[in-house]
Amino acid sequence: MSDILVHTEAGVCTLTFNRPERKNSITAAMYATLADALEAAAADPAVRVAVFQGSETVFSAGNDIGDFLNNKPGGEDAPVFRFMRAQAMFPKPLLAAVCGPAVGIGTTLLFHCDLVYAGDNAAFSMPFVNLGLCAENGSSLLAPRLFGYQRAAEALLLGEPFMAEAALEVGLVNRVVPPSEANALAQAQARKLAAKPLSALIETKRLMKQGSQAEVMARIREEGESFRRMLAEPAAREAFTAFMEKRRPDFSTL
Numbered sequence: 001m002s003d004i005l006v007h008t009e010a011g012v013c014t015l016t017f018n019r020p021e022r023k024n025s026i027t028a029a030m031y032a033t034l035a036d037a038l039e040a041a042a043a044d045p046a047v048r049v050a051v052f053q054g055s056e057t058v059f060s061a062g063n064d065i066g067d068f069l070n071n072k073p074g075g076e077d078a079p080v081f082r083f084m085r086a087q088a089m090f091p092k093p094l095l096a097a098v099c100g101p102a103v104g105i106g107t108t109l110l111f112h113c114d115l116v117y118a119g120d121n122a123a124f125s126m127p128f129v130n131l132g133l134c135a136e137n138g139s140s141l142l143a144p145r146l147f148g149y150q151r152a153a154e155a156l157l158l159g160e161p162f163m164a165e166a167a168l169e170v171g172l173v174n175r176v177v178p179p180s181e182a183n184a185l186a187q188a189q190a191r192k193l194a195a196k197p198l199s200a201l202i203e204t205k206r207l208m209k210q211g212s213q214a215e216v217m218a219r220i221r222e223e224g225e226s227f228r229r230m231l232a233e234p235a236a237r238e239a240f241t242a243f244m245e246k247r248r249p250d251f252s253t254l
Helices: 028-043 065-070 079-088 105-112 139-147 149-158 164-170 179-194 198-209 213-231 234-245
Strands: 004-009 012-017 049-053 094-098 101-103 115-119 123-125 175-177
Touching: 004 028, 012 028, 012 179, 028 079, 049 179, 065 234, 079 105, 079 213, 094 105, 094 179, 101 105, 105 123, 105 139, 115 164, 115 179, 139 149, 139 213, 164 175, 175 179, 213 234
Parallel strands: 012 049, 049 094, 094 115, 101 123, 115 175
Antiparallel strands: 004 012
16 A cells, blocks of 8 residues: 555545554655645646645654665755645645654644644654754745744754643644544644635635745755755764664764
8 A cells, every 4th residue: 555645535635644653653655645646736727736644643653764864965966855845835715733743854844834724742853953964845944934943943942842831822834632632623724715716715825825935845845955955964974874774873073
């Protein structure tokens, strides 16, 4: 069975992370599938809404570290950057249902969603600095704008998890519900949107994002350049080596 399930029904394209044995960690192949699905959904007039979801216990643990080290993104055409562009530029309503851990890009993709519903077990984190890396997917721009600078600094510099109620307070999620209800709520809201005129949805979203989209895309590119450079630097090497060796990294000389 595929690690990404793509299902379209009644105008709603649902993208389900389906790799529970690895906590829905994302490989390069999964990024390619997600990018392809979003690009197809954007172009398909029968698709009116797209939804990301995981299971009741986990949304996504972020990058699969082993796969990531074997398939480091070498340029803007790498699957991960194709996915970032596809979700940031998606012209139709984009929703997410999040339960359990949402790590790294599992959190940053939510900045590009229009509606986000969280289970009360959701735990969001952006631990890029802890891996010797920088923020990605536009989060260095969007997190301060949404959270306020100090809260964004806490999330991005410390990289510690914050829970569903904190995400609700800073506006990252629209509603917190029991985990058993999150996916169903996102689907119900998606169906409401799918019943509305598509042209009105697209134009309203375009107008809301008009002043920021070019800036967001420029920031995604800038972050990507820094991210690729930092992957080859000593701090990232130490962080990933420590992760694979199951020990604490030592940054004392870096």
